[in-house]
Amino acid sequence: MRVLFAGTPAVAVPSLDALVKAGFDVVAVLTRPDAPLGRKRVLTPSPVAARAEELGIQVIKAAKVDAETTAHIADTSPDVAAIVAYGGIVPRDALAVPAHGWVNLHFSLLPAWRGAAPVQRALIAGDDVTGAVTFQLEEGLDTGPVFGALTESVRDEDTAGDLLERLSVSGAVLLCQTLSAIDAGQAAPQPQSGEVSLAPKLTLEDGRLDWQQPALALHRRSRGVTPEPGAWTMLEGQRIKLEPVALRPDVNGLAPGHVRPEGKAVLVGTGSHAVQLGRVQPAGKKMMLPADWARGLATPEKVVFE
Template sequence: MRVLFAGTPAVAVPSLDALVKAGFDVVAVLTRPDAPLGRKRVMTPSPVASRAEELGLEVIRAAKVDSPTIARIAEIAPDVAAIVAYGGIVPGAALDIPRHGWVNLHFSLLPAWRGAAPVQRSLIAGDDVTGAVTFRLEEGLDTGPVFGTLTESVRSEDTAGDLLDRLSVSGAVLLSQTLSAIDAGQAASQAQSGEVSLAPKLTLEDGRLDWREPALALNRRSRGVTPEPGAWTTLDGQRVKLEPVRLRPEVNDLRPGQLRIDGKSVLVGTGSHAVELGRIQPAGKKMMSPADWARGLAAPERVVFE
């Protein structure tokens, strides 16, 4: 079966590898254009583009599936298109080209968390279980019928990056199995059912920690926005980046945002009990341990995060 693969970030690479390993004829790879990365803003291929070139596959770089891109897909004439976090809308004109349609690997248990940031929003919301599905792509936002499902327990220390890493591997197997079933004429899909929730793309503001919130909410948010866009707070009007905070329920005498040094730990008050800081990155400096950061404070007992 001739497969067009569409994807961009690192979490899509295991799926591409799985399809190639399974023996599918991956005729081309659609991905977002090269983007500037790092402080020097060096133009860099997407992880999927880099892997596709290593595999000797044709790479179609497109910020959106426009008329020239649709024309190229039509020339390639894939039997099916597999899509994993491509990062753009696929219009109806492109959806109609493969005879088996487009099969999307999505990292949530649809219809929960439809949208661009399902794992991140799931962690912020405090879900105990998440997963991934393969479904037939439609013009609606993640609304198509589901082929296959897998579940994944959320661990207490999971960040969005941790959870996505695991789901990208197990999801790659699910995607390969789904395409194999389609190829064999044995695939069956079911309409989505259950409560719908939305997972819009995270913004920088989503990473801001409001110390008036309960500690558990801050823990969940800080894990959900790691590694991107990252958790942060402000001190003296400057943004301070934070790694995920840990719960310290035995400490409940700090007011929201108030700091206390406890040995090598730095505690912060919240709307409930305290949390313990992970590594911290002050404005203009590198990420450092909380103990090293606290040693540079003139009067740490007077510091209050805003």
């Protein structure tokens, strides 16, 4: 079976590796163009592009699937296209190129969390269970019929990065199983059913912690936005980056946003009980332990996060 693979970030690499290991003929990889990374903004291939080049697979780099890109895809004569977090819309003309269409590995239990940030939104919402599905890609936003699904329990301290890493590995197995079933003529996709929820891409503002909210909501949000875009707060007009906060239900009476050092810990008041800071990164500095950050404050008892 000739497979075009479309993907961009690191979470798509396990699927590419799994397809190659399973013996599928991966004829080309579609990925987004090189992007500037680091302080020096060096143009860097996507993780999928870098892995494809290591494997000796043809790479098609495109910011969008336009007529030219569709022609490149058609030139590879794929039987099916597998897509994992490519980061762009596939239009009707391109959807029609492979005989078996496009199979999308999506990191949620559709129709829950349709969109670009399903794992992140699931954590912010406090879901106990999430998962991954393979489905037939169509023009609607993650609306196609489902081939297969797997579930994954959300652990208490999972960040979006932790959960995505696990799902990327188990999802790669699911994707291979789905393509094998299609190749054998045994695939039977079923229409989605259940309550629809949307998972739009996170913005920087999604990472801001509102200390008026309950501690549990802040705990969930700080994990859901880690590693990207990251949790943060404001202090005296400057943005301070934060690692996920921990719950401290034993500490009450601290006003929202008020900071209180306590031994090696630094506590912050919320709309309910306190939370405990993880590492802190003040503007222009590196991540540091919260106690080290607090020692640098002239009057820590007067510090209030905005």
